[in-house]
Amino acid sequence: MEIIKAEKLIKVYQNNGVPVNALRGINLSISKGEYLVIAGPSGSGKTTLLNLLGALDKPTEGKIFFDGEDLTGKTKSELSALRLHKLGFVFQAYNLIPVLTAMENIEFSMMLLGIPDKERREKALELLDDLGIKELAGKRPNEMSGGQQQRVAVARAIINNPSVVLADEPTANLDSVTAGNLLDLMERMNVEKNITFIFSSHDKNVIDRAKRLLILKDGKLQD
């Protein structure tokens, strides 16, 4: 079952008035439950493509369909709702809210969905326990290691049972052992919860585990 489809995606940035072609006509189809890695050298357009697929940015030309719905004409508010209900994000720099504890960071997106306080807490604790990081519940990001923060970020991304999780260079700031553990965790979530994972990475650890690999070079997908 196709969950994301991209048609002739073009993204042009303006860099000090000079147009930069980040993506040059991407056609792509992603099915539910895939574990997909978009690889390529720096500047190839991986993050740009991921941002477009995650409705964080809009293409200059082309169309993106999510669950058959065209995203290009949607308003900011509709895209926010889509991200809240159907997408999860894992960033390279973890991007947890620094003043909130691990538990509160995870609870936040549930709060946006209007889930009652008690239910939120139970679900967050259950997930933290499932991910083996229950002891981090009361800790703030500055009290956690990079690997621990990224695990909390994964928990935040999957707590609302999204259809798709987009992970932008999730292992870039982690050592190989910690990165391996994190990838184990995401693979498990992919299998157990049937969540589609889309990575952008040039980390060999991530590429080697890909069930589907796309190579991006100079804004184009390679055959």
Add this chain to the structure above:
Amino acid sequence: MIGFDQQTGQDSTLVVNPEGNKNSPCIYYEFAIITKNFENVDIVKQELESKLGGEYEVLTYKDLLPMLIYQMEIFKKSMLIFDIVIGLALIFGIINSMLMSVFERINEIGVLMAIGMKNTRLYLMIVLEAFILGILGTLTGLAAGLLLDLLLAHSGINLGLFSAGLKAIGVGSIIYPALSFADILNAVLFMPFVAVLGAVYPAYKAIRLEPIYAINYV
């Protein structure tokens, strides 16, 4: 007039008794009466006139110092302008603080947008933050103001340097602060809403951010 009696407590119960103490060695030509309440001056005047009859002249500060009325009006207008200037300074202060607060948290705002926070909610979050800051600021300012008021209520503010000028307009050289319940109520009701007004523009700036720009903002 050879006698004067006053029942304490209320301005309107002054009793002038010209037939009172006839044995008094003093002869008074002029009395100065201070009313407890500013608004009672005219009532007391009328009462005195009716009791004393046409033989005596009753003059209020308005009759004696008409210029004082204009000065008081000017003072009231000046205070209004002063309040407006303070209010504007407050609004710009809050705009500045809230803009700083938004710019310092652009990354966080980007993350909140990425995980699905809608613009309306983000807007309300920032405005609510300003409202809470406004309440806390008002209460802190009020506590400090009341403390200062209590201290100065005893000692007063000595304006001895300007005593000659003040005397000319019938004002003493030591002035005392006067704080009414209405002043406190105005501050409590008005200031948090001024804070909200000051947060409108920063909140608008925040929701105008694009999530991808905000997340990658350094």
